[in-house]
Amino acid sequence: MKPVKTGTVNSKIKRGDQVVFIAGKEYNRYDAAGKRQPYRGKVIAVDARLGKVKVEGAMMVKRHVKPVPQMNREGGIKEQEAWVSASNVALVDPETGSPTRVKIEFRDGQKVRVAKSGKVIADSGEYKREKSHTLEGVDDVNPTEG
Secondary structure, three states: OOOOOOOOOOOOOOOOOEEEEEOOOOHOOOOOOOOOOOOOOHHHHEEEEEEEEEEOOOOEEEEEEEOOOHOOOOOEEEEEEEEEEHHHHHEOOOOOOOOEEEEEEEEEEEEEEOOOOOEEOOOOOOOOOOOOOOOOOOOOOOOOOO
């Protein structure tokens, strides 16, 4: 049995990144001319603790879903992306468009991801949580004051 990692686990691949497959089933995709074209796509989910990612349109699997009338869920066969090991994908270098490894550096007092070419990988901000919503037009009233 695998030991369970505890604490915070960081991943160099974030949601919203462009990745290319470097191993596995999606690496061996062929185009109409018979030339190998590894699949490129956008990351839609990351599980850093297990070291897995979901890539949009890659590793499609069929799930048989049972209908649940109480939740207004229809039954049927649903296609969805499966989890893929993060070691099977590599970030796309923004300068060259080829697969690259990433290192983390401090630049101008901030942590940034840097490709092998030295180009900073821009944060899409898609992986960050949204701020909590506040009520607009409502004054900050303290109910204990009378």
